Amino acid sequence: MRIIIMGPPGVGKGTEASMLEAQFNIPHVSTGDIFRALFRTDDPIGIEAREYIDKGLLVPDELTNRIVETRFRTEDVHHGFIFDGYPRNVAQAEAFTKFLNERNWKVDTVINVDTKDETIIERLSGRRVCPKCGATYHIVSNKPRIENICDNDQTELIQRKDDKPETIKNRLEIYHRETKPVIEYYRKAGLLVNVDGSGDIENTHRQVLKIIGDLKW
Ligand code: ADP
Numbered sequence: 001m002r003i004i005i006m007g008p009p010g011v012g013k014g015t016e017a018s019m020l021e022a023q024f025n026i027p028h029v030s031t032g033d034i035f036r037a038l039f040r041t042d043d044p045i046g047i048e049a050r051e052y053i054d055k056g057l058l059v060p061d062e063l064t065n066r067i068v069e070t071r072f073r074t075e076d077v078h079h080g081f082i083f084d085g086y087p088r089n090v091a092q093a094e095a096f097t098k099f100l101n102e103r104n105w106k107v108d109t110v111i112n113v114d115t116k117d118e119t120i121i122e123r124l125s126g127r128r129v130c131p132k133c134g135a136t137y138h139i140v141s142n143k144p145r146i147e148n149i150c151d152n153d154q155t156e157l158i159q160r161k162d163d164k165p166e167t168i169k170n171r172l173e174i175y176h177r178e179t180k181p182v183i184e185y186y187r188k189a190g191l192l193v194n195v196d197g198s199g200d201i202e203n204t205h206r207q208v209l210k211i212i213g214d215l216k217w
């Protein structure tokens with residue numbers, strides 16, 4: 001199963017992709033997570049990417065496409081994947097299609113989760129993450145068992161720097177300008193399915209499971 005989950009920042013792509021990964025044992029690939037992991041280990045790519053991430057800007061395509069290609073050197077993703085946060089503009093979508101075509105692979109479906117900007121802002125500003133394992137929580141809708149402590153490893157949760165109000169505004173603008181055209185790109189390719197992301201986490205998950213259940217794979 002080869003899936004791309006698209007949608008505005010904070011709609012719940014990562015949350016949904018993690019649930020699918022756990023349920024179907026298919027690797028969840030988030031370019032944002034890869035950049036943050038590289039930054040934590042002082043890798044020069046991570047340090048360069050951080051300059052863009054903290055401002056809410058897209059990391060240049062050349063760097064982003066390169067980390068995706070590098071991820072494909074590990075064989076687990078050859079058998080299936082759930083991409084989240086990539087591709088984020090039409091140039092990346094074209095590069096990814098070319099990359100997959102060269103290997104005779106194709107995406108089965110592109111799931112576009114969407115909701116209104118007001119909800120997005122609420123979700124992003126209440127997001128808290130574990131700096132150690134990357135688990136994601138929300139101060140209202142997805143609380144850890146103990147306030148501000150990760151369920152998995154008891155680390156204190158933090159707020160991502162790019163989840164501060166000034167940066168959220170930038171990210172939403174970039175989403176509307178650069179990422180939304182990717183929806184059209186996949187619609188034309190006949191791969192797009194829409195999911196209403198305005199309900200709770202379970203509601204989104206139910207809709208996605210229905211889509212996956214309808215796939216022939
Ligand atoms: P969110 O989960 O809020 O959508 P991500 O973790 O996917 O955020 O991405 C965080 C940041 O990492 C983005 O704002 C951007 O700076 C960078 N990034 C992630 N994926 C890409 C991509 N495909 N192209 C360019 N930049 C990216």
Ligand code: ADP
Nearest residue numbers: 010011012013014015123127137138142200201
């Ligand atoms: P994305 O990967 O799209 O940026 P996340 O999965 O990180 O989004 O979710 C953003 C925030 O919203 C997190 O704090 C998460 O716990 C919370 N969240 C995710 N899905 C929902 C939902 N359907 N309803 C309410 N909160 C949600």
